[in-house]
Structure formats: C-alpha cells, structure tokens
C-alpha cells in the first residue's frame with residue numbers, strides 16, 4: 353500500500369520510503385551520489401561484484417572505497433583505485449550482511465558508461481547492488497538469499513522493477529565490465545525469488 357511509510361515483505365526487509373533506507377541494512381553513508389534526473393523512474397536493478405583487495409573477502413576496504421577513505425599505502429591495487437569516486441546503493445557480503453551506502457531514491461555511481469534496452473547512463477534509473485565476490489568464485493547461498501530478499505522488497509516499492517529488469521554489470525557495459533561473472537547463477541537467484549513469493 354503506497355500510503356504506508358514503511359514497506360515490509362516476507363523476506364524480513366523493510367524500506368523507509370521517506371529516507372530511502374532499508375531499515376535492516378548497516379548504514380555507511382557515501383558522499384558519492386547525487387540526484388537522479390527529474391522524473392527518472394527507477395526500473396532496473398544492476399548486479400555487480402567487488403572484492404578488495406581482489407579475491408580477498410571480509411575486510412573493511414569496500415566501505416573505505418565507497419567513503420573515499422581507502423589508504424593507498426596498504427595495497428598496490430588500492431593505489432590504482434583510491435581516487436575513484438564510486439558507490440553502489442547496496443552491498444551483500446559473503447555472510448549475507450547487507451550494507452547500504454546511498455539512499456535508494458538518490459543516484460549512486462556504480463554503472464559508468466552503460467546501456468540497457470536502448471537507454472544510456474543506467475545510474476539515472478537503476479539501483480546498484482554489489483555482491484562481495486569475484487567473477488569465478490561461487491557466490492554463497494546466504495548472498496543469493498539476501499539478494500532475493502532485497503529484490504522482493506524493491507519490487508514492492510518500485511513496481512517497475514520487474515523480473516526482466518534485473519541485469520548484470522556485464523550486460524549493460526559489455527566489453528568493458530565482466531562482473532558479476534560466470535560464477536553468478538541467475539537460475540539460483542530465480543529459485544530464491546520463487547521461494548519468497
């Protein structure tokens with residue numbers, strides 16, 4: 353019901369429509385966001401993967417990257433990326449923990465040059481979800497379950513986010529991006545979504 357401020361689904365997640373925050377997520381506000389274009393409908397979810405340093409899991413470095421506090425001294429790879437001004441709305445860690453960096457109604461900077469169904473600049477109209485992982489390492493069951501829960505609650509608040517409007521970063525930026533990689537099983541996500549429905 354659109355009049356209800358907070359929308360909850362059986363997945364156990366709820367969205368505060370005013371703040372654009374998922375109540376159950378750990379909040380780590382990122383300055384790397386701005387307003388979406390006026391009247392931009394939110395009708396796409398982009399699935400990404402990230403790990404910092406590459407292929408290492410569990411550290412605090414993704415939070416640091418998205419809050420512009422990544423220390424370039426700590427790893428050669430950090431030296432390459434620490435000046436990037438990027439973010440995503442959400443991150444799902446290996447254990448299923450949900451972290452939010454940007455309110456859902458704001459524009460996060462996750463997609464870069466991109467195109468979905470003939471529309472460019474996917475940041476304008478999408479919600480970006482990072483999975484902690486690599487293109488090759490199998491994602492955890494807890495991550496599929498949490499991702500399905502997030503999509504289920506997003507569908508309630510943003511009815512234009514339908515099942516055919518879920519894309520990988522590699523789908524909207526082919527040739528430039530490969531995440532979430534061959535390790536990501538869309539059929540498995542589908543399965544988890546059906547369990548929630």
Ligand SMILES: [Zn+2]
Pocket residue numbers: 399400401462521529531
């Ligand atoms: Zn990506």
